[in-house]
Amino acid sequence: xxxxxxxxxxxxxxxxxxxxxxxxxxxxxxxxxxxxxxxxxxxxxxxxxxxxxxxxxxxxxxxxxxxxxxxxxxxxxxxxxxxxxxxxxxxxxxxxxxxxxxxxxxxxxxxxxxxxxxxxxxxxxxxxxxxxxxxxxxxxxxxxxxxxxxxxxxxxxxxxxxxxxxx
Numbered sequence: 001x002x003x004x005x006x007x008x009x010x011x012x013x014x015x016x017x018x019x020x021x022x023x024x025x026x027x028x029x030x031x032x033x034x035x036x037x038x039x040x041x042x043x044x045x046x047x048x049x050x051x052x053x054x055x056x057x058x059x060x061x062x063x064x065x066x067x068x069x070x071x072x073x074x075x076x077x078x079x080x081x082x083x084x085x086x087x088x089x090x091x092x093x094x095x096x097x098x099x100x101x102x103x104x105x106x107x108x109x110x111x112x113x114x115x116x117x118x119x120x121x122x123x124x125x126x127x128x129x130x131x132x133x134x135x136x137x138x139x140x141x142x143x144x145x146x147x148x149x150x151x152x153x154x155x156x157x158x159x160x161x162x163x164x165x166x167x
Contacts, residue, residue: 004089005121006061007081011113018065018079018110020057021050025066028075032098061121062091067110076101079110081118085161086127093118093128095140107140115144119166126166132158 011018026046034040041049057063064080077097084092093114095107118126128146130137138160146162153159 004061004123007063007117007121009057009063009065011065011110011117012070013109013113015070016106016110016113017068017070018113019068020063021053021066023047023050025075026050029066029078032075032077032096035099060088062088064094065114067095067097067106069106076106077110079107079114081114081126084127085129090123090125090127091118093126095137102136107137108143111140111144115164115166124166126164128162128164129159130162131156132160138162 026043062081079095081091086092146164149161
């Protein structure tokens, strides 16, 4: 097995800061997940989830990071690398933003910074999985150079698997 470097856990772009989770993110994370329309998790549940994310980061060397806008300082979502449906050697890039932050290029900007972080680990390929209905996310991935690999059927519908080779 090849050993990969640990990804940087503090990333900055022109407009965004991606950083490790802290307990104060729990309420905003709850609100973000509530936008999915499947109920609102409790703050206690999300605090547990944050602890699990931090533990996974310590084990894997990859992270899902909160995104905050540099000027406003507000939490607008998350972006990072996860094992997800893939592997630690070829992880998935994942992101989700509040609806109020959609359409401003934040997802592309954050994901581009995460791509650079993935390159720094020595990885050669990333995956992403997106519901076929999620046209905005598919556009973000296309802008970042991801290409469709295949489609699978899951309990919640069709999922497009995309891949991107890293330099």
